[in-house]
Amino acid sequence: MVGSESNYYGVYLLEQGANIFKAKLDMEVQIVDELALAAVEKAGGTVSTAFYDRRSFTALCNPVEYFLMGKPIHKRLLPPQELVTYYTDPKVRGYLSDPAKIWESRNELAQKYGYELPELSEEQKLRMLEGKKDPRQVFYGLPPGSIVNLADETVLIPENNYFKKHAAM
Amino acid sequence: MKVHKLFQTYQVCRSLMSRQKPPLHQTTSSYLPQLRYNTTDQVRYTVSHEAYKHVEDILPPSRIPQPPKHEVYPTPSGWVAPADEVPDLPYFVKRTKYHLLPIIEKEKPKGQPVTVVYYIDGDIWALEKELKDLIRPSLEFDPATRVHEVTQSIILKGHHENVIQEFLYEKGF
Numbered sequence: 001m002v003g004s005e006s007n008y009y010g011v012y013l014l015e016q017g018a019n020i021f022k023a024k025l026d027m028e029v030q031i032v033d034e035l036a037l038a039a040v041e042k043a044g045g046t047v048s049t050a051f052y053d054r055r056s057f058t059a060l061c062n063p064v065e066y067f068l069m070g071k072p073i074h075k076r077l078l079p080p081q082e083l084v085t086y087y088t089d090p091k092v093r094g095y096l097s098d099p100a101k102i103w104e105s106r107n108e109l110a111q112k113y114g115y116e117l118p119e120l121s122e123e124q125k126l127r128m129l130e131g132k133k134d135p136r137q138v139f140y141g142l143p144p145g146s147i148v149n150l151a152d153e154t155v156l157i158p159e160n161n162y163f164k165k166h167a168a169m
Numbered sequence: 170m171k172v173h174k175l176f177q178t179y180q181v182c183r184s185l186m187s188r189q190k191p192p193l194h195q196t197t198s199s200y201l202p203q204l205r206y207n208t209t210d211q212v213r214y215t216v217s218h219e220a221y222k223h224v225e226d227i228l229p230p231s232r233i234p235q236p237p238k239h240e241v242y243p244t245p246s247g248w249v250a251p252a253d254e255v256p257d258l259p260y261f262v263k264r265t266k267y268h269l270l271p272i273i274e275k276e277k278p279k280g281q282p283v284t285v286v287y288y289i290d291g292d293i294w295a296l297e298k299e300l301k302d303l304i305r306p307s308l309e310f311d312p313a314t315r316v317h318e319v320t321q322s323i324i325l326k327g328h329h330e331n332v333i334q335e336f337l338y339e340k341g342f
Binding site for chain 2: 020022023060063064067139140141142146148150153154155156157158159160163
């Protein structure tokens with residue numbers, strides 16, 4: 001994983017160790033190698049690639065520091081023009097791609113590398129169709145525009161119309 | 170000249186005193202986004218405890234947790250849990266706070282490879298003798314080791330982490 005200081009920040013799932021990989025994991029990374037994708041799906045897991053702008057990535061790396069700033073949660077940016085083709089590609093399981101095409105490419109990958117696709121649980125299937133997080137959401141379950149109060153263990157969600165319009169996902 | 174300067178300062182003071190400042194309740198807080206329209210209605214918000222559960226999921230733990238009990242050792246990554254009973258040996262090697270063996274491979278200046286085994290209690294010299302015999306078959310020359318009693322560590326010349334790890338796992342440390 002490369003930190004947010006570099007131009008190439010994010011998690012890159014490499015194919016090193018694909019021959020001994022057995023864990024069943026559902027993960028979300030930024031870039032993924034084809035063989036790594038096959039290794040994870042063969043073990044019964046799912047992978048999806050998502051874009052996070054530098055600010056969102058830093059917020060996710062250290063959420064406590066971000067919440068302590070006391071600012072309303074910002075909206076995650078959409079990928080720049082150069083990366084749109086990557087994240088709309090079902091072969092890489094991009095988060096902006098068609099879920100039906102992801103299903104097709106799963107079968108194609110299994111055929112290419114010669115393994116049987118294991119059954120996915122209902123939760124995993126739902127997540128593949130709907131996506132866990134909205135493309136404009138940084139933290140799951142926390143709408144943009146809300147403020148997290150760590151001391152009182154609450155979340156302040158604004159009601160005014162202009163906030164809702166600004167934070168609309 | 171003096172009168173002119175006095176008059177200038179008097180003018181400056183008068184302009185400062187009469188400068189229009191906005192009343193306090195209308196100042197915009199720094200965190201609000203730059204709004205194009207002016208609103209004076211109060212910000213209405215709800216306090217949600219349910220949404221905080223999603224925050225708790227992301228907060229990092231403050232302490233390093235105990236590893237779960239596995240059925241088979243070594244685990245897929247090669248880790249072995251320490252034995253339940255203390256091994257009956259003249260020395261004892263404690264695990265690090267991350268539950269790993271205290272072995273480090275370093276490179277000294279000019280690229281000299283070095284292995285350090287630390288957190289050693291009891292008779293360090295006995296362990297040093299055993300480690301010397303352990304690494305002797307893989308070396309061309311006599312094994313070079315150094316015992317540092319103050320830091321409770323043994324420094325060995327060369328990279329021998331794998332061999333020492335296997336040895337210590339077998340002993341039950």
